[in-house]
Structures are given as C-alpha cells and as structure tokens.
Amino acid sequence: VIEPTRLSLNQATVKALSLPDAIDACVAAGISSIGVWRDRLAETGVAEAKRLLDAAGLRVSSLCRGGFFTAADAHADNLAALAETAALDADVLVLVSGGLPPGSTDLAGARARVADGIAALVPRARELGVRLGIEALHPMFCADRCVVSSFGEALALAERFPADTVGVVVDTYHLWWDAAGPDLIRRAGARVFSYQLSDWHVPLPADMLLGRAHVGDGSIDFRPMTDAVIAAGYTGDVEVEIFNERIWAAPAAETIAKVQQGFTAAMTSN
Amino acid sequence: VIEPTRLSLNQATVKALSLPDAIDACVAAGISSIGVWRDRLAETGVAEAKRLLDAAGLRVSSLCRGGFFTAADAHADNLAALAETAALDADVLVLVSGGLPPGSTDLAGARARVADGIAALVPRARELGVRLGIEALHPMFCADRCVVSSFGEALALAERFPADTVGVVVDTYHLWWDAAGPDLIRRAGARVFSYQLSDWHVPLPADMLLGRAHVGDGSIDFRPMTDAVIAAGYTGDVEVEIFNERIWAAPAAETIAKVQQGFTAAMTSN
Numbered sequence: 001v002i003e004p005t006r007l008s009l010n011q012a013t014v015k016a017l018s019l020p021d022a023i024d025a026c027v028a029a030g031i032s033s034i035g036v037w038r039d040r041l042a043e044t045g046v047a048e049a050k051r052l053l054d055a056a057g058l059r060v061s062s063l064c065r066g067g068f069f070t071a072a073d074a075h076a077d078n079l080a081a082l083a084e085t086a087a088l089d090a091d092v093l094v095l096v097s098g099g100l101p102p103g104s105t106d107l108a109g110a111r112a113r114v115a116d117g118i119a120a121l122v123p124r125a126r127e128l129g130v131r132l133g134i135e136a137l138h139p140m141f142c143a144d145r146c147v148v149s150s151f152g153e154a155l156a157l158a159e160r161f162p163a164d165t166v167g168v169v170v171d172t173y174h175l176w177w178d179a180a181g182p183d184l185i186r187r188a189g190a191r192v193f194s195y196q197l198s199d200w201h202v203p204l205p206a207d208m209l210l211g212r213a214h215v216g217d218g219s220i221d222f223r224p225m226t227d228a229v230i231a232a233g234y235t236g237d238v239e240v241e242i243f244n245e246r247i248w249a250a251p252a253a254e255t256i257a258k259v260q261q262g263f264t265a266a267m268t269s270n
Numbered sequence: 271v272i273e274p275t276r277l278s279l280n281q282a283t284v285k286a287l288s289l290p291d292a293i294d295a296c297v298a299a300g301i302s303s304i305g306v307w308r309d310r311l312a313e314t315g316v317a318e319a320k321r322l323l324d325a326a327g328l329r330v331s332s333l334c335r336g337g338f339f340t341a342a343d344a345h346a347d348n349l350a351a352l353a354e355t356a357a358l359d360a361d362v363l364v365l366v367s368g369g370l371p372p373g374s375t376d377l378a379g380a381r382a383r384v385a386d387g388i389a390a391l392v393p394r395a396r397e398l399g400v401r402l403g404i405e406a407l408h409p410m411f412c413a414d415r416c417v418v419s420s421f422g423e424a425l426a427l428a429e430r431f432p433a434d435t436v437g438v439v440v441d442t443y444h445l446w447w448d449a450a451g452p453d454l455i456r457r458a459g460a461r462v463f464s465y466q467l468s469d470w471h472v473p474l475p476a477d478m479l480l481g482r483a484h485v486g487d488g489s490i491d492f493r494p495m496t497d498a499v500i501a502a503g504y505t506g507d508v509e510v511e512i513f514n515e516r517i518w519a520a521p522a523a524e525t526i527a528k529v530q531q532g533f534t535a536a537m538t539s540n
Binding site for chain 2: 100104105106107108111138139140142143144149150152153176177178179180200202203204205206208218219220221224
C-alpha cells in the first residue's frame with residue numbers, strides 16, 4: 001500500500017494551468033506534492049514559484065526535465081535545470097536522454113553521448129545536492145526522443161555514478177511491458193528516485209506521446225511495479241503524470257478528482 | 271556479410287499480390303526464397319502452392335503465422351498451421367503470441383497461457399519435424415497483439431523447450447532499440463530460427479503496425495544485429511518484411527527492386 005498522502009500531481013496532467021493555478025488546484029484538492037515543469041516554471045519565475053510553493057505547503061516531487069544530451073546546447077541548459085531543481089528543493093531532476101540526431105543511425109554513439117553528458121553534470125549536481133533521475137522512455141520513442149529505452153539500461157547507466165546523486169525513474173507507462181522490470185526495480189533499491197503513474201490505453205492516438213490514460217483506465221497491472229518500488233525502499237512521493245489531449249481539455253478539478261480516485265484504487269490494492 | 275542469395279521476400283511486403291503472383295515476382299527478380307502468409311496460402315491451397323513453389327525452385331523461409339494463444343480457438347488453428355508448415359517444408363512457423371484478452375490487465379497470466387500454448391504444440395511439431403520460432407514484437411504492441419515483448423523474454427521462453435524445435439525470430443524492427451539485443455542473439459546461438467529485416471521511420475503513422483520502412487530508409491543500424499546473427503551461426507535465409515501502406519500501393523516490381531538494393535547495402539556493409 002502507498003498512502004494517498006504520497007500522491008503528487010505532475011503538472012503535465014493539468015497542462016492548461018499555469019504553475020500558480022496548479023498550486024492552487026493542489027491545495028483545493030488536498031494534494032500536498034507537485035511535479036513541476038520547467039516551461040511553466042519559467043513563466044512564473046523561480047523565486048516567485050518557490051514563494052508560492054512554500055506558502056501552499058507543497059513538496060516538489062520532481063522538476064521535469066533535463067537531458068536531451070544529443071542536442072547541441074544541452075550542457076548549459078542542464079546546468080540551468082540543476083540550479084532550478086536546487087532552488088525549488090525538488091526531490092529529483094528528471095532526465096530524458098534525447099533521441100538520435102536527425103539522419104543518424106548511430107544508436108551506440110548517441111548512448112555514449114548521453115553517458116558523457118550525465119558525467120559532465122554530476123560534479124555540479126553534487127555541489128548543489130541535486131539528485132538526477134534517469135528516465136527510460138518506452139522503446140517506441142527511441143529514435144526521436146530517448147535513446148535510453150529500457151529500465152535495465154537506465155539502471156546500468158545510473159550505476160556508473162554515485163548512488164546518492166544518480167538514480168532512475170520508474171514510470172509505469174514506459175515500463176509495464178518489461179518482464180524483467182520488477183526484479184530490476186528491486187535491484188535498483190535506493191537508486192529509485194521517482195515513481196510515476198499513468199495507464200496504457202489501446203489504440204494509441206496518432207501522436208503516441210499523448211496516449212496515456214488515467215490510472216485504472218488501461219492495460220496496466222500496477223501491482224507488480226508498486227510491490228517492487230516498495231521493496232526497493234522508496235518512500236518518496238508518487239506522481240500521476242498523464243499526457244492526453246482529451247484529459248487536458250477536461251476541467252482541471254474533474255481531472256484531479258479522477259487522479260485521486262485512480263491513485264487510491266491502484267495504490268491500495270496491494 | 272550476408273550474401274544477396276540469402277534474401278527472402280516476405281510476402282507481406284508485396285501485400286497486393288496473390289501467392290502465385292508473388293512467386294512469379296520472386297522468379298522474375300532472381301530471388302530464391304519466400305516467406306509465405308497463411309491467408310494467401312489458403313486462397314491458393316496448400317497442394318497447389320507447394321507445386322508452384324517447387325516448380326519455381328523457391329525455398330520457403332517461413333510460414334507466417336501461428337500463435338495468438340490468448341484467443342479461444344488458438345490450439346486447433348495452430349495445429350493446422352503446423353501441418354501447413356510441414357507441407358510446404360518451410361524453415362519455421364513464426365509464432366506471434368497475441369495480446370491481453372479484452373479488458374484484462376493480467377499480463378503475467380497472459381504470458382503463462384502463451385507458454386502453455388507452445389508446450390501443447392511441441393509434441394506435434396516434433397512429429398512433423400516443424401520448427402517453431404517465437405517472435406517478440408515491439409513493446410508498443412504488448413497490450414493488443416503480442417505479450418512477448420522483448421527478445422530476452424522470447425529466448426527465455428524458447429529455452430524451456432528442445433533446441434531443435436523451439437527457437438526465436440530476430441526482427442530488426444522489433445528489436446533495434448534493445449541495448450541487450452546483440453548479446454542475447456549471440457547467446458541464442460542455434461535457437462535463431464529466422465532473421466527478418468525492416469527499418470524504423472519516424473514519425474510513425476497513426477496505425478503503428480504500418481510504420482515500417484525499406485531497409486536503409488530509417489533509424490536502424492543493422493550491423494550490430496547482423497553481426498550477432500552471424501556469430502550465432504545462423505545460415506538460413508534472411509527475410510525483408512515491410513508493412514507500409516505507401517509501399518503496398520507501389521508497383522510490386524519497384525518494391526522488390528528497392529528491397530534487393532536495401533538488402534544488399536545493409537547486409538554487405540559489415
């Protein structure tokens with residue numbers, strides 16, 4: 001069982017809301033943790049955002065996101081993301097690796113660049129006390145978005161670095177199909193820095209990025225992954241993060257109520 | 271290097287052609303092997319198909335396909351597929367496992383049914399001298415088409431059965447993202463029963479099934495997988511199998527010429 005008090009609303013789930021409005025919505029719904037996105041953070045400004053978050057008494061479960069190491073200006077942008085993560089006292093900076101450079105088929109080379117890019121961030125992350133969470137995206141995003149395509153690969157990458165600084169993100173949408181997933185999560189232990197929930201609904205829409213469903217509305221059995229996250233010793237907040245045009249078009253309060261119902265049903269069935 | 275003489279045209283690549291027409295097209299192009307689909311085989315009839323294949327001097331690299339073990343009538347249909355494979359003297363019967371039953375989230379249960387379904391086929395396969403090739407589909411098809419979602423999972427499943435009867439299919443489209451793929455292919459050794467090629471092109475179309483590209487037109491580096499297939503000792507035919515509406519709409523002779531060019535370029539670059 002993961003208690004409903006550990007629910008964090010990832011801001012992407014209520015994409016239409018500004019950060020101040022998302023903070024207010026969390027407070028209104030009795031949610032005490034939020035996952036923040038950098039584009040919305042930039043609109044509000046880091047100092048004002050921190051003031052609003054503190055006034056609301058919200059924990060920041062993650063900052064989304066850094067990475068995209070195969071892009072030219074990645075390092076400078078990631079240093080800025082580290083500073084923002086520290087300023088918000090967020091639990092983790094989520095790293096999505098980026099895909100293949102346009103026209104390239106050099107997957108091994110892209111993966112090497114990701115490893116080098118993370119290595120270049122680790123010293124500054126340690127100075128700031130920021131934790132980096134490597135997120136493997138579903139393999140269907142390997143070419144264009146994230147060459148880190150499996151949880152096992154993300155974990156092997158994290159294990160090259162100090163365990164208090166570099167860990168992994170467990171995201172049910174990206175990982176649910178992986179027969180090796182639960183065992184790998186257990187093995188990750190204290191390297192599990194984040195646990196994110198959404199469901200897989202078929203058929204996927206034309207834009208595969210937006211195919212996520214409310215927890216409980218799709219094909220995923222959350223129990224094996226949740227059991228493994230608990231066994232790994234993870235005690236942090238658990239985010240619901242849903243990218244879905246239809247859900248984005250719904251009233252935020254309705255979406256949040258559904259998030260709370262889905263979370264409670266899935267996280268207390270173990 | 272894999273010689274061009276080992277190219278097999280999987281019939282799905284020229285979907286508009288009947289089996290007799292596909293056979294003629296192979297002969298016209300100097301291709302000496304074909305992968306046959308059961309729907310087209312049924313139109314022609316097994317005996318007539320065998321006569322035409324022999325007259326043309328074509329090898330049959332695979333029969334596509336059996337499996338779908340999570341459906342109610344799977345066993346009887348798979349027994350029929352075994353008989354057809356034997357009658358055509360095809361190298362392998364390709365097994366695609368089937369997805370989750372409608373409304374189900376019991377992935378572990380579905381996978382157990384697949385294992386049971388294969389076990390039930392093995393005695394008859396051995397009597398007939400038919401080899402069963404388990405194909406892991408890309409994880410994006412896990413819910414609705416194939417719960418065997420990684421090459422490692424397919425191999426572990428095959429390894430429960432005699433090595434001369436149950437093996438695995440290496441398909442670049444489904445496997446290319448997997449960092450563990452090449453090592454697992456090497457480990458599979460004589461269990462590699464088939465090698466199938468197509469490329470991954472982004473963005474995928476709305477129907478993800480139809481997103482495959484001609485070899486060389488997408489994001490895949492074929493060398494690591496080809497090297498591993500060679501190291502595994504595989505000496506059979508190598509199929510090009512492409513599902514793509516645009517390619518299906520092109521003249522078959524044009525498609526086949528492009529298949530031959532792509533195959534030769536990719537298979538002789540090692």
